[in-house]
């Protein structure tokens with residue numbers, strides 16, 4: 273018996289003298305260090321650009337907070353890591369059932385930094401995870417909502433940005449907008465064989481969480497605009513010659529009264545506008561930029577320049593070129609809306625960067641509160657005649 277036990281890796285000893293058998297167990301391991309408490313991790317900075325190496329450090333630190341999980345969700349074309357952070361009560365990715373988490377609570381998926389020179393969304397995404405783990409608001413929110421975050425999606429673009437910035441600190445650096453090959457890869461999200469590995473991360477997080485709402489945080493130039501009469505007007509970006517607002521949002525189905533997501537789109541616009549109305553500095557900048565845009569662009573060439581910021585948050589329907597590349601358009605009603613937020617952050621620092629990041633953060637928190645206010649749904653039980661029991665989860669009623 274001892275020989276058979278030892279052959280299977282057990283530390284067995286037999287003493288023929290008294291016919292005893294003893295089994296030696298491994299010494300107990302020292303207890304694991306306690307997870308970091310909220311007080312051990314300071315809030316990420318909002319007013320300075322975070323380099324990719326710093327973002328990796330923040331993912332590690334935030335991942336040690338209760339109910340936050342940080343992990344490498346993929347790689348880029350050039351082999352750089354793309355991180356994910358998940359905040360869910362019980363600790364997503366640890367000893368919990370992910371299908372249960374995503375079934376019983378709605379999820380918000382936040383994607384930051386698809387365009388690497390639109391810098392403020394990374395600060396906002398990290399600050400959001402910190403607030404979820406370390407503040408009273410966040411702890412209450414996580415009782416009703418899960419949040420998954422990609423804090424820096426385009427890591428190759430960020431490497432280009434970091435190479436260019438020292439010599440051109442005041443430039444908008446559109447060369448760092450796309451990936452390592454200078455390619456826009458929005459369309460690859462929905463391809464079975466995406467050309468670039470970085471295009472796999474957001475869809476993987478989408479499949480993992482089946483988010484009710486996706487927030488894709490972007491930006492537009494804040495300065496160094498192409499000058500009128502310079503003889504240069506890039507075709508696709510002509511309407512972006514001058515900022516139209518400090519922050520605005522692109523929401524699908526706004527212009528589709530026949531679509532079941534239409535009423536929900538308007539509801540989401542009101543939710544975000546109400547939240548931003550509580551930010552007087554953002555409102556003042558919004559008014560100023562909106563007024564300039566109307567005078568120098570919209571009033572002169574309304575066919576080129578869409579409407580400007582008004583008293584409330586400006587919302588637009590997606591342009592044709594990106595309209596079909598939206599998770600809500602492609603995956604409705606699992607995802608009822610994928611909202612793009614745009615702030616004037618190419619490339620800003622200091623107070624302006626902090627305000628841009630606060631704009632993204634305010635919208636994300638408003639969407640989390642909104643999802644949390646919805647009823648949790650109900651569990652239906654059915655007893656079919658053939659026997660057995662069928663359980664089905666019915667999400668709360670309502671457009672969104």
Ligand SMILES: [Zn+2]
Nearest residue numbers: 387390490491
């Ligand atoms: Zn963008």
